[in-house]
Amino acid sequence: MNSTIADGIHYFGLAGFPMAVRRVCTDSEHAPSHPHDLTEVEHSHDFCELVIVTHGSAMHMLEGNEFPVTAGDVFLLQGRQRHYFYDRQNLDLINIMYDPEKIALPENELRRMPGYCAMFMLEPTFRRQHRFASRLHLKRVPLAHVEQLAEAMERECDDEMPGREVALRAKLLELMVYLSRAYTSTDTTEAHALLRVGNVIGALENDFSKDWKLDELLQIAHMSRSNLMRVFRKATGQTPIEYLVRLRIQRAMEMLRNTDLTITEIAMEVGFNDSNYFTRQFRRALGESPRSFRQGKA
Known part of the structure; x- marks a missing residue:
């Protein structure tokens, strides 16, 4: 199967703010939900895409690996990851597309939250190894709240009122904080492993001037030295030090x-x-x- 590049220009416009919200709804004919809807076409992005599954189920093919998705699943697709959905059963999605560099997200502040480190930095890296078991899965009430936040972002995109760039950035950050906090309540073994490493990253971000010792980081992670080094390097490309x-x-x-x-x-x-x-x-x-x-x- 040939892979298509989903260029941000088709979603953000030539000179638009690099953030967009797109809904995907599955009808009986699986008709496209919007221009440039590539849900069932293998493609990759030159931006990030936060996927919120609001209804139904499907199989998700990501980098040659199959993962089932169902209502309540929320996960990040990083740029250049080949993927598509198939076997859609009443699947409804909200896709929040954004370029993190061009909208200048305060990454240093976000990384102070272990849940952000685990969900937005670590889970995409370990998705294949964990067979998607470390994903965030929301129950009905928190999912409804996330839908409300996404709908508010969608309205800002559509209305194009003055100040929408500021409002969209603020709402994206609110959504990220909410999801990061929700991730800390995830009860799977795989998610807990990522949160332990997220605790280390958060500790370093919150107190970077401290004279950290490796033993202190091992205590925070509750991991062996070799395990922490392996997981940390795989996630960040670096050792903790x-x-x-x-x-x-x-x-x-x-x-x-x-x-x-x-x-x-x-x-x-x-x-x-x-x-x-x-x-x-x-x-x-x-x-x-x-x-x-x-x-x-x-």
Whole structure:
């Protein structure tokens, strides 16, 4: 089967705000629900898509793996993941499409929530291994609340009132926070494993300047050293300590741009006890010194 690219331009417009809400409803003929409806066509996106299953069931083919979906399932499809649905039985979906970079989501703040780390960062990576068992599945009342939030976003998209970009971004963040909190109540073994790693990421994000020891992170995760390293690296591409160093560098970049603190003061503020070591790590990450970075951003 040939795979199609679902280009964001068809959903966001040429110069539109990179967020859209599309409904998919299954009728007896499985007719398209909207222009560029690719529900039953293998495709991938150049954006993220948050899928909310509001009714019915289907099989979901994702990267060559089959997963059953049913009403209450909520999951994230990251860009460039090939997928389609088949065997639709009265399936209704709400697809919230967005480009996280272009709408400038506050990722640093979102990653302070273990549920966000687990659902939006880890679950897509471990979906195949867990056979979709780590997905978020909402019961009727929370699903109804999520539908209300999505409907409010849909109205903002349709009305095109002044300020809709701000309103859409705010509503997406509200939805993400609600789903992240809901994920912490998920009762599957697979979800609990992701939440343990999410707790580690959240701890690092919330207290990045602390002199963290690996043993402390192992206690937070309730995992063995080898297991934490394996899962963490698979999810983030880094070890916990490498992740922490990169996080500190990101914070240092903000301070170099926005404060008059000296480089030594910034190094200490973000958790480096040695300004020379800070400079080496900064150069390793960005290819230039903190001083050069500050001068270039002036």
